[in-house]
Amino acid sequence: MPRKIGKLFPNKKSLDLKLERHLEKLYLRVYGIPVTDFYIAEDSRSALQLSDSFEESIIKTSKGGYDGKGQFRKKKGENPHLAGDQTYVVEKFVPFDFEASIIAARTREGKIYYNQPSYNFNDHGVLLYNYAPSDDYGMREKASMLLDRLNYVGVMGIEFFIKDGTSMVNEYAPRVHNSGHHTLSGSSISQFEQHIRCVLGLPMQEPRLLSHSGMINILGREVDEDLERRILYVPGTLIYNYGKTPSPRRKLGHVNVTASSSEELLEKILELKRIIYPQHE
Structure with a gap:
């Protein structure tokens, strides 16, 4: 059994803390990782x-x-x-300036690799879209504290509140994360490949952001042919259809998008938002 011989990655401790929110919050506070x-x-x-x-x-x-x-x-x-x-x-309640996240990958030997942080826009507690790169605001330092303390192996997504130029952890995810999906299109190595390499002990490489990249989730609506065609008219887009049964606010897919600048990227994301959610315009 992987648990008996110590080869379960990520380890059981990092998973157990996610069974109940209060265990995660207490752990972060006890080990000096800033939280609200x-x-x-x-x-x-x-x-x-x-x-x-x-x-x-x-x-x-x-x-x-x-x-x-x-x-x-x-x-x-x-x-x-x-x-x-x-x-x-x-x-x-924290009147934060905005939310952000970072995708970090830690090897069996304890070396940590960081993807560029991203700005996140949430709607009623659900990530609607995000885009990278963002400034760091101390996120790498706090991520390394958490990954090292947990002796973590694999990819972790960590969400932050940013207030007055400083960061505090909202929560972590012991897995690949929604806010890292854009790495499939804009990075030299995706979060998924990073996770597999870390878990299997394969050589890792420093992730590089090859272009400004982001992602918008498709929530609660079917990804039909008409929607796909209208999305693909936006240059630099790639659609991921999860094939799930539609229900309100369920994540049914996402769209990755790349651009040559942050300004162009945000313009494309907002155009996609108008296409996917015309009722909110």
């Missing part, structure tokens, strides 16, 4: 009481929930209904 202020509540009543310690808070269920699910934004004095008695993470 938070409390752990054992039930919904305690969560509401603790949330009033902040002028505004985000209450998150500890188990389950992702892409904005299981999260409640609350102002002091409000009394929303929280479903069921369970463990909650009560976070101070």
